[in-house]
Amino acid sequence: AQSVAQPEDQVNVAEGNPLTVKCTYSVSGNPYLFWYVQYPNRGLQFLLKYITGDNLVKGSYGFEAEFNKSQTSFHLKKPSALVSDSALYFCAVREGITGGGNKLTFGTGTQLKVEL
Amino acid sequence: GAVVSQHPSWVICKSGTSVKIECRSLDFQATTMFWYRQFPKQSLMLMATSNEGSKATYEQGVEKDKFLINHASLTLSTLTVTSAHPEDSSFYICSAPKAGSNSPLHFGNGTRLTVT
Numbered sequence: 001a002q003s004v005a006q007p008e009d010q011v012n013v014a015e016g017n018p019l020t021v022k023c024t025y026s027v028s029g030n031p032y033l034f035w036y037v038q039y040p041n042r043g044l045q046f047l048l049k050y051i052t053g054d055n056l057v058k059g060s061y062g063f064e065a066e067f068n069k070s071q072t073s074f075h076l077k078k079p080s081a082l083v084s085d086s087a088l089y090f091c092a093v094r095e096g097i098t099g100g101g102n103k104l105t106f107g108t109g110t111q112l113k114v115e116l
Numbered sequence: 117g118a119v120v121s122q123h124p125s126w127v128i129c130k131s132g133t134s135v136k137i138e139c140r141s142l143d144f145q146a147t148t149m150f151w152y153r154q155f156p157k158q159s160l161m162l163m164a165t166s167n168e169g170s171k172a173t174y175e176q177g178v179e180k181d182k183f184l185i186n187h188a189s190l191t192l193s194t195l196t197v198t199s200a201h202p203e204d205s206s207f208y209i210c211s212a213p214k215a216g217s218n219s220p221l222h223f224g225n226g227t228r229l230t231v232t
């Protein structure tokens with residue numbers, strides 16, 4: 001079975017400072033990893049994904065994430081946070097096997113709050 | 117722009133009535149769509165996988181007769197909450213992969229259901 005852990009319910013950061021939202025995963029095969037962002041009363045928006053290739057993945061709105069196989073982590077990062085980045089962030093994983101479909105397992109979410 | 121449209125965005129209904137939520141893929145065909153339920157400040161719980169032309173696949177613990185899913189065409193899936201009760205009040209979100217098994221899921225904006 002696949003699983004995702006987001007150890008922090010909330011992350012607070014000052015605008016202009018770098019931010020990190022943590023995610024660790026567990027799958028039996030190769031992981032396909034995703035980050036999504038959710039604004040209040042809205043669906044999820046795709047930020048970035050790791051399938052294969054470079055461990056550092058760049059995504060939308062200046063976000064990036066680093067895949068670390070040895071630590072089974074896929075932390076989301078941004079060099080300089082904006083107040084508008086304040087939202088709920090979800091990490092998700094799916095096992096990358098043929099016929100695995102697109103069934104994603106989501107973490108519990110991390111509320112990011114960026115303050116002036 | 118949005119690639120998955122979900123309607124309605126919010127609905128209030130009386131206990132005992134049924135509510136239908138529609139999920140449409142706007143510029144692509146989706147043989148599979150996913151229905152999630154999200155409780156306040158919690159992660160997304162996958163309810164079922166909607167399959168075009170065949171029966172939906174429900175997750176463990178989800179009542180098939182209560183949450184009826186119909187994938188009538190390659191661009192439309194519907195979720196009907198039958199005989200709704202206040203405990204069914206929640207945020208329901210649909211999603212679909214746009215293309216290929218490695219593509220991210222695209223989410224609708226969700227439906228806030230309130231049962232009085």
